[in-house]
Amino acid sequence: MAMDVRPASSPPGPAAPPAPGRRAWLGLLVVLGPVLLVAMDGSVLFLATARITADLSPSADQALWILDGYGFAVGSLLIAFGNIGDRYGRLRLLMIGAALFGAASAGAAFAPSAELLIAFRVLMGVAGATLLPSALAVLSELFTDARQRAQAIGIFAAAFAAGFALGPVVGGQLLAHFWWGSVFLINLPVVALFLLLAPRLLRKVRTGGPGRVDARSVALSAAGILLAVYGIKHTAAEGPAAVPLAAAGAGVVLLRWFVRRQLRLPHPLVDLRLFRDRVFAIAAVTGLLPLAAWSAVAYLGGVYLQSVRGLDAFDAALVTLPGAVVLTVTTVVAPAVVARRGTRAALLASHFLVAGGLLLILPTGVSGGTGWYVASTAVAGVGYGISFSVVAETAVGAVPPERAGAAGAIAETSNELGNALGIALLGSLAALVFRLQGPDLAGTLTETLRVPGITAAAAGDAESAFVTGLHAAALVAALLHAALGAVSLRYLPRAGGRAGPKAGAGAEAGGEAEAVQ
Template identity: 40%
Template sequence: MTSPISSPRRRWAALVVLMLPVLLVSVDNTALSFAVPSLARDLQPSATQLLWIVDAYPLVLAGLLVAMGSVGDRVGRRRLLLVGATGFAVVSAAAAFAPTAAWLIAARAALGFFGAMLMPATLSLLRNIFVDAQERRKAIAIWASGFSGGAALGPIVGGWLLEHYEWGSIFLMAVPVLVPLLVLGPVLLPESRDPDPGPVDPVGIVLAVLALGGLVFAIKAAGADDSAVVVVGAAVVGLASGVAFVRRMLARPQPMLDVRLFRNRVFSGALATNLVAVFAFVGFIYFLSQHLQLVAGYSPMAAGWLMVPGLVVTIICGLLAVRLVRRLTAAQVVVIGLLLNTAGYAVVALLGSEGSLVALLVGFVILSAGVGLAETISNDLALTAVPPEKAGAASAVSETAYEVGAVLGVAVLGSLLNLAYRTGVEVPSQLPADQTALAGETLAGAVEVAESWPGALGEALLQSASGAFDHGVVLTAGVGVLLTALMAVVAGRALRH
């Protein structure tokens, strides 16, 4: 099997083009985390709406990734990539001028729809362009480091934009990034499709979205103190849809997703590693960005610079992973990465009870190193653990695991953090009812209310809100310790062969 691009220079140029949507997605996610405080002040969303603003995009994207991978097999992966890039740019411009929280949530969901066209296409095209194993591993390492590179650029670019412009500028970044892709993609990227594609499965698509959406909604509803009926109902819908999806995929002669791939222990272990590493990374960024701005009082730009060392470490360790697998087994590198995730959260759990900024930043650097190692190798294992004809499905599932991890990182840790904040904050009784509700809902709301009450009253509210938030951070860090340590044990067993 030979690459459709014979020139090495053109292959690496094609990789550069494929990196553009990867950088865009990771820059957008990190920059959006930094825009949360200004979003909260401007649009005044509830705590649940705030989580949905962050989660609507990856939730829709994760639910549609496998389906869009199937569509790309049929209509052409390059064509789907270009359609997705066009739609993503247009909707990003609409999101930039959202007048309400509901509008922004809807725009983020639309971005997830078009983003689902971008991500599977990049990895499956990369698999088609780089057929040599050594070249492919290096290309995947660079591709994976693009997520970290974008995350490193996000705080700087996002911080600069937020200091000079409104939060909508975060979304407008997509336009100049995607224009080069639309111009150079048709020239440098070869078209590829499955010569014998399976049929598009609308029922399967709906079941996949309901399965993930139901479970995430149940987690959010539990964190928002909704009724037990709502929580249990959403969980039942999610679980039932998941079971129905698996049964449907097993019964169809040409399934949208061949769930039999999960019988491969290496493939399943790599996906689980991918999901947990991203869960830990995104969840940490969610509360660190808020602490830096709302508790420590840094400007968005200064907060971004404080996060850069950890994010740069992710890139370095991602590239280092390629060298380490020459001396260690892939399983050993992945386990080391996951244990570094555990150590990063342990630093916060043990030393972060007083809101120690040093503990948070040191923990983030340690965790980032682990993410760089675990993510790079798990992506490569997911692609190479299955037969070449299944590479398209494997790439879509690998991307799905990444996005599910991002969704759950914010949904689980964010909901737990919000619950701890609401139960721990003490709002002064002198405040009006509307301000009491706002301050008791989110840390950003408390900061906004405190700014309107200078003096002892405002200081008392800020002190209570900051203490409640930092207590919630320690609690979520403890969950991170347990989850990543358990995953290290599971990965060591699943990947050892």
């Protein structure tokens, strides 16, 4: 009997993850609607401030809260709601958040006073905090293949970036035909469509994660972030005072307590071990700083184009369009570039492109400079687009699927806090320069130009002081980006280097960010 001497076949390798079907891609499209809205509502009021000021007569402090109260609410609660969605089901949280977002948008559109508009904006922020982390985590369950998941996250990041970038454009176009409340009413049809389709397409994402949500950690994170940012904002805008300094100090204490508590919990609200990975840590800062620069310059730029250069809202929106298009397109193509060039190169390019773009705004002036403004937004837009894409994929790719909502929440929290802090701190720097160099007739340029009987010389001084403040904010933001680029150049390893933590606790947190090419 002949013996079969053929070599034994190799054991089969692990089965490849199944390709996502039509339901997964349709689910992604449905999720992108609320993502686009939540991002857009962070910037849609940049060109509507003048109209709101004329109709509701808010104080200077109330005007700032109308703009950044939304971002503070989102940033304060993203971490908490990311974990709630992970552990108790994401679809339910998405549905509740979308319904609340729609209701708050309708209330904001018809708010009869500045106080009620602030309240509805904060409520919109609470709802937005329920949507973003769960929406990002949904992608890790709809797309199990790493390459396809990266592509889906890139699309998600593009929608998020497009929302921020297109907010002023959409707002300006609506203001050319309707009253300022229309910028909120456009949310309602998107919310209605999501509530109709999400239960049909996202039924597979009802699973929850392990453990319970620690209520004390939720309270500590929300209260600590809100108090700290409130205190910093008011101190930067109005100088040292007892109440804001006390609030900032209390916020720091609460956040320190929060950090120590996370290190002891078996299922922490924030997995701090992620920050032992250099790539994740630098990417998280990259999520904050570009949004801070973009929001501050976009807001101040809107005032510059309308109140200094004399453009109406529609024309000002057209001026912002090239930068918005560049940012959005960059976010779409960035994942493919990162796959070839590596995360390290992408992060470095992001920091230095933003810094260079911000410096291009310095030649703008009272009598000219609109072209420099467009060039600035276009060059910096490339850096912004890269940063949005890198941060999102790094956050989700570094953790197992059951922690995707929490990791996504860290990335989105850095974005939202950057958006709010940019207006609060860099905007306050510009306001300080205006008060020091302006004619001292009112606290803002818009109010100054409306002072009865103001002379042409005083108006010119006010416009010049505002432009100087814009330059100061852009220069500080550019220097911060250059410094972060230098840090990235120094500490991010090259191809084959280890980006994760040293051996020991948290070594598993490196995930897909383990090697930086």
